[in-house]
Amino acid sequence: MKKKVLIEGMSCGHCVNHVKEALSEFNGVTNVDVNLDGKYAILEATGEVKDEELKTAINEVGYKVIGIEAL
Numbered sequence: 001m002k003k004k005v006l007i008e009g010m011s012c013g014h015c016v017n018h019v020k021e022a023l024s025e026f027n028g029v030t031n032v033d034v035n036l037d038g039k040y041a042i043l044e045a046t047g048e049v050k051d052e053e054l055k056t057a058i059n060e061v062g063y064k065v066i067g068i069e070a071l
């Protein structure tokens with residue numbers, strides 16, 4: 001699966017790393033790209049990652065998911 005996760009609250013490279021680490025912890029993740037200016041992350045994984053799980057993981061590191069799009 002491939003999903004675009006719209007994230008609010010990232011302001012610098014550290015934020016990008018926090019988000020990247022949080023998303024990398026899901027099973028089967030093959031790629032995570034975080035775009036600071038665009039305020040989104042692209043997550044690619046071999047299995048399914050549920051929207052609710054994505055929201056929880058991002059919340060736990062201090063940011064907010066404002067939308068998720070399947071790509």
Ligand SMILES: [Cu+2]
Pocket residue numbers: 010011012013014015016
């Ligand atoms: Cu930051």
